[in-house]
Amino acid sequence: MSRWEPGAAERLQAAALELFVEHGFAAVTVPQITARAGLTTRTFFRHFADKREVLFAGEDAVPPVITRFFAEAPAGLSTMQLIERGLCEVVAPRFAGMRDQLRVRREVVRSDEGLRERELRKGALVAEAGAAGFRARGLGELEAAVAAQLAATIIGTAVARWLDEPEERPLTDIVRETIAALKDVVQH
Amino acid sequence: MSRWEPGAAERLQAAALELFVEHGFAAVTVPQITARAGLTTRTFFRHFADKREVLFAGEDAVPPVITRFFAEAPAGLSTMQLIERGLCEVVAPRFAGMRDQLRVRREVVRSDEGLRERELRKGALVAEAGAAGFRARGLGELEAAVAAQLAATIIGTAVARWLDEPEERPLTDIVRETIAALKDVVQH
DNA sequence: TGCCTGATGACACTACATGTCGTCAACTAG
DNA sequence: CTAGTTGACGACATGTAGTGTCATCAGGCA
Numbered sequence: 469m470s471r472w473e474p475g476a477a478e479r480l481q482a483a484a485l486e487l488f489v490e491h492g493f494a495a496v497t498v499p500q501i502t503a504r505a506g507l508t509t510r511t512f513f514r515h516f517a518d519k520r521e522v523l524f525a526g527e528d529a530v531p532p533v534i535t536r537f538f539a540e541a542p543a544g545l546s547t548m549q550l551i552e553r554g555l556c557e558v559v560a561p562r563f564a565g566m567r568d569q570l571r572v573r574r575e576v577v578r579s580d581e582g583l584r585e586r587e588l589r590k591g592a593l594v595a596e597a598g599a600a601g602f603r604a605r606g607l608g609e610l611e612a613a614v615a616a617q618l619a620a621t622i623i624g625t626a627v628a629r630w631l632d633e634p635e636e637r638p639l640t641d642i643v644r645e646t647i648a649a650l651k652d653v654v655q656h
Numbered sequence: 657m658s659r660w661e662p663g664a665a666e667r668l669q670a671a672a673l674e675l676f677v678e679h680g681f682a683a684v685t686v687p688q689i690t691a692r693a694g695l696t697t698r699t700f701f702r703h704f705a706d707k708r709e710v711l712f713a714g715e716d717a718v719p720p721v722i723t724r725f726f727a728e729a730p731a732g733l734s735t736m737q738l739i740e741r742g743l744c745e746v747v748a749p750r751f752a753g754m755r756d757q758l759r760v761r762r763e764v765v766r767s768d769e770g771l772r773e774r775e776l777r778k779g780a781l782v783a784e785a786g787a788a789g790f791r792a793r794g795l796g797e798l799e800a801a802v803a804a805q806l807a808a809t810i811i812g813t814a815v816a817r818w819l820d821e822p823e824e825r826p827l828t829d830i831v832r833e834t835i836a837a838l839k840d841v842v843q844h
Numbered sequence: 845t846g847c848c849t850g851a852t853g854a855c856a857c858t859a860c861a862t863g864t865c866g867t868c869a870a871c872t873a874g
Numbered sequence: 875c876t877a878g879t880t881g882a883c884g885a886c887a888t889g890t891a892g893t894g895t896c897a898t899c900a901g902g903c904a
Contacts, residue, residue, distance in 0.1 A: 471869045472883065497859065508884055513861060546844045581777065588776035589769065610837045613813050618841065621805040629798060649798050653806065654842045656734045659900045660852065685890065696853055701892060 477515040477525065479505040484522045489572060493580040520586045523573065527590045531597035533558060538601030547607065551619045552647060554598075556640040559623055563630075563639055571631050595620040622646050665703040665713065667693040672710045677760060681768040708774045711761065715778045719785035721746060726789030735795065739807045740835060742786075744828040747811055751818075751827055759819050783808040810834050 473479070483504035487496040498519055502512050516522045537558045541550060563570065577583040598616035607615060626646040630639045661667070671692035675684040686707055690700050704710045725746045729738060751758065765771040786804035795803060814834040818827045 470882095471867095476882080498861090499859090509860095510862085510885080511883060514883080517861095519860070547841050548844065584780070585773040585777045588780055589773045592772070592776060608837075610813065610817065610834065611841055613816075614809060614834065614838045615841050617809040617813065618806075618838070621802060621809065625798065625801050625805065628801075646798065646802065649796075650802050650806070651842055653735050653799055653803050654839055656736065658851095659898095664851080686892090687890090697891095698854080698893090699852060702852080705892090707891070 488576045530594050534597040547615050555623050555643050560639045676764045722785040735803050743811050743831050748827045
């Protein structure tokens, strides 16, 4: 048996989310979180770089997934085909079954400017991984940057709509609708 | 004659930028900034919500400009025409003559994650103003959100390239190149 | 002359974040 | 079986960001 209960980071995340929902992000202090998790303040900052990060841990795993997708994707696909495949086969499945949880989390993030900033930064890191992937496939700097931003726009908009709708339907459907809307906007 | 030297906010901005360039954003404390500007710490936070904001004050003026552009734009333009006009006639001129200054500022922002986050947030606020404008012109929720994100992608990518290039050339040219690249990516 | 307004100074205080050291279970080598 | 090592955590100290509150005083106004 261990000297401490295992899963410190997970306990901190759970305690933090509970408290944020109950009292709002700004009103919750780190000592309150650690008290609920049975740990000390110092330990919180060993697991998370700052108070906001406790809501985003795990998203660091996404960029490597993007990189792997590009490495494994078959050659000969057009940029937009690559985006659609990547979003529908790699990104969207990661959200499956998490809709309710994400809706809760989104309410917390929405309520605080600082959290919104962090969310944007995490998205930018994912987009940067995408841009690197496109460059690796031979796209020019400009085209790669644009393509990655397009992908980020599509998935961001699609997920927002997916969470907004009262009834859940497949995220991949919404991704494809968003791509269609984007093509429509660009073409006219 | 006034009891204090006028232009407190401007002095604080100038002092802050100087110090950030000299020592890096993280290494500079607010008391150091206010000492150079001849003010107190408390006064700094009266003018700027936080330490980062001193680099972004003034960008709050952009969303109203976007809103006005949409109100005054002639009817009958397609979405992409509207984006090109808005970026070339309203947004790009605001950057004219500021290239060297923006390059300095960008180096500072690049060096700090927190500043990058704030920059993304400011961009998101501008994009939201754009989305509202498109909605006001009759676009659906999804199309408006996508269109605004496209505009943000175009201007963001274009400005980055404008600042990267060794020789300065018209930002509007680069905007049009970026739009062309985007259409090319989407069409294939 | 006297009142009001607004920007600033002065001071106190909370919370976030970090550096450093001590502790002790679990693991590892011989 | 033992000695040394590792790693997660607690305990303590400290620095910086950010806020609330009240005092001060030049300039405007009646």
